[in-house]
Amino acid sequence: MQIHDLRNLIGQDLLLRVTKHHPLYHDIASELGELIVREKSGQNIHIEMDEDNNVTLHIHPILRPSRRDMFILYHEFGHVADRLNPSFGYSHQRRLRLNSAQESCFLTLWNVAIDTRLNQHGLFCLPQSGDIELVVDNIRYRLPKSDVNTYLLEAVANLSQRGVNRPGSLVTSIWNHPDRFLTFSDLLDLVP
Ligand SMILES: [Zn+2]
Numbered sequence: 001m002q003i004h005d006l007r008n009l010i011g012q013d014l015l016l017r018v019t020k021h022h023p024l025y026h027d028i029a030s031e032l033g034e035l036i037v038r039e040k041s042g043q044n045i046h047i048e049m050d051e052d053n054n055v056t057l058h059i060h061p062i063l064r065p066s067r068r069d070m071f072i073l074y075h076e077f078g079h080v081a082d083r084l085n086p087s088f089g090y091s092h093q094r095r096l097r098l099n100s101a102q103e104s105c106f107l108t109l110w111n112v113a114i115d116t117r118l119n120q121h122g123l124f125c126l127p128q129s130g131d132i133e134l135v136v137d138n139i140r141y142r143l144p145k146s147d148v149n150t151y152l153l154e155a156v157a158n159l160s161q162r163g164v165n166r167p168g169s170l171v172t173s174i175w176n177h178p179d180r181f182l183t184f185s186d187l188l189d190l191v192p
Helices: 012-020 067-084 092-096 100-120 148-161 167-176 184-189
Strands: 002-004 034-039 046-049 055-059 131-136 139-144
Touching: 012 034, 012 067, 046 067, 055 067, 067 100, 100 148, 100 167, 100 184, 131 148, 139 148, 148 167
Parallel strands: 002 034, 034 055
Antiparallel strands: 046 055, 131 139
């Protein structure tokens, strides 16, 4: 893996720690071509991987990593870990066929499926402060981001707005069963 972090957003040792010792895949680093680190725009932290296993990470600068920063790194590379794992059965072709509502549902479910496993490894970490406004069943809530119920309800609200049936029990069931490995197909089957 060749790291290109032109603006020195994240220390190399930190990137190596997360990619060489990720709990969801034994050695991500040895599978990757280039790892490009770019500054995120707005709130949009995300990771992209091409068919030659080159990865671009869009993120904020991390000078002294907090537990939350570490979780964010493990989460983003959690997507890469699943994609590299043959048992997950990722298919970019199938994903490209999703419309934008379906893609949003898929990503929400995949995020929870990653986070529940990271939680099992003691790496899940919520923001320390701040509120979020959520609308569920036409009721507006203002809830603290530091509460795991807010995290789960945000996923539920997202799925409910996109027509997922009984999103509450779906999200709770994924969250409560970190040992049940959901494949790419399992996740797609949950998307309406
Ligand atoms: Zn994610």
